[in-house]
Amino acid sequence: MKSYLSLFRIRMINGLQYRAVAIGSILTRFCWGIMEILAFFAIHESGENFAMTFSQTASYIWMQQAFILMYNVIDNDQEIEASINNGSIAYQLALPMNLYGNWFTQCLANRLSPTMLNCLPVLILAMLIPAPYRLRLPDLNTVILFLVSTVLALDVVGAIAVLMHITMFYTISQRGMKIIGRAVVGFFAGGLIPLPYFPEIFQKVVSLLPFASTQSTPLLIYSGSLTGKDAVSAMGLQVFWIAVLITFGYYAMNHTLKRVVVQGG
Template sequence: MSLSRATRSEGPLRNLSAYLQIIRGRLRIALTYRQNALFMLAVLIVQIFILRKVWTALYGDAGVVKGVALADVLVYLTIANLQNWAMQDSAVGSYLYSLVREGRIAFDILRPAGFVQQMLAHLVGGTLSMVLFAAAALPLVALVGTLGPPASLTAFGYWLPSLLVAFGISMLLNLIVSLGAFWTTELGAFSMLYTLVSQFLAGVLVPLYFFPDWLRAVAELLPFQAMAFTPVAIYGGQLADGEAVRAIGVQLLWVALLAGTVRLIWSRAHHRIVVQGG
């Protein structure tokens, strides 16, 4: 009995080296084909610049709207867009689609490392590469956007775990979208729709406190706001102390729900695998 317990306890760590190798491989791919990431980073910088100009014009001479100062909104938008950009790794969806289409997915499934865990490792590597590019571009981002310190040390302390949980939510949502490759021959349009809807409802383009009441209520029922609005609002002090703790609790609940959804989808998806010629 003790041996079986030891074996089960070692199970999750048994393939750790394989997952680390996948993460390193994804990092190498991103650095090798860095032109694509640099182009996407240029698009992000332009978007931050446009948002700064638009919101500055919208505020006009009003220093505060709905209790929020323009400077705070600009910091929010800059950080929210940086976060969102770093977490949106669409390459895994294309990779999974190619595995299914070409029949190579059979090799990934037969490996000792779990298939879903392999995809999560790809997502971790992709996000880390995006974070590296974003960190290198911070001086330029600060020039076209607005960066600022957290509202307080307490806010920073809450922001860090909230950001990590937001990363987990983003990975799980990306994986759910990517698993659609088992049911459709084209992921491009669906991925674009997901990006548009998730950006808006996450509060990346418009902070949730400017939403109409009914739309904010809808957004708060969905997981997207937990990816961007929650951590950035904590950073800026819009969610403080008790509100921040409750918001992180909601984030953790979404992680559990989305993890269960991934498990359910995968239990259906692997029954649909058909490898041509075999």
């Protein structure tokens, strides 16, 4: 465990060094959030009744933009991808550390460090804009549930990311898998449109998938769309998917490594 904690700390420090990138990301997230909120405002002005109020939708979008780097399953683990492509994974296999635990720890740190730089400024800007477009502050119990659910969501994201990397052992290029993964996870996780805007039958099916546990669950808890027993049940589903994905990923990794051949020297 000390090895994993040390690796996590190293990756965090490395990620916190890119402050200029963080400034650009903050401006991007703020501008993108404004555009999304204005689009949903136009939809609500049509007079239709939706499962989410406009205020809840605005809070959902702002929190999504603040934590979007944490919810990103794809594109944050270039070193892992490079180690598979160039064969340097042989050095990782020589380390006295389980490869699955190594990758899982890196995936968590690679998402948490940029989020720490990006999150607070976006939230401050979101609270300064006028109502009804601003970020709404919920009660303390909701904040606690949201934070716990966010930690669980990060674990689900890390487990899915490792599975994505394992599939790269079987492909010549990871580009196709990344395109498919980005589209599937983004859509079914509520990354493009919040799930409550979809038909009820669609919501019931998608909410049971692991993708909804990545960002839809914590964001719906914060916005007030998931409360009470429904919120606790959704968090229980997050714990379930963490156990399933990590167990499956661990055995998939062990099976895959038996077939790995590294050429060169």
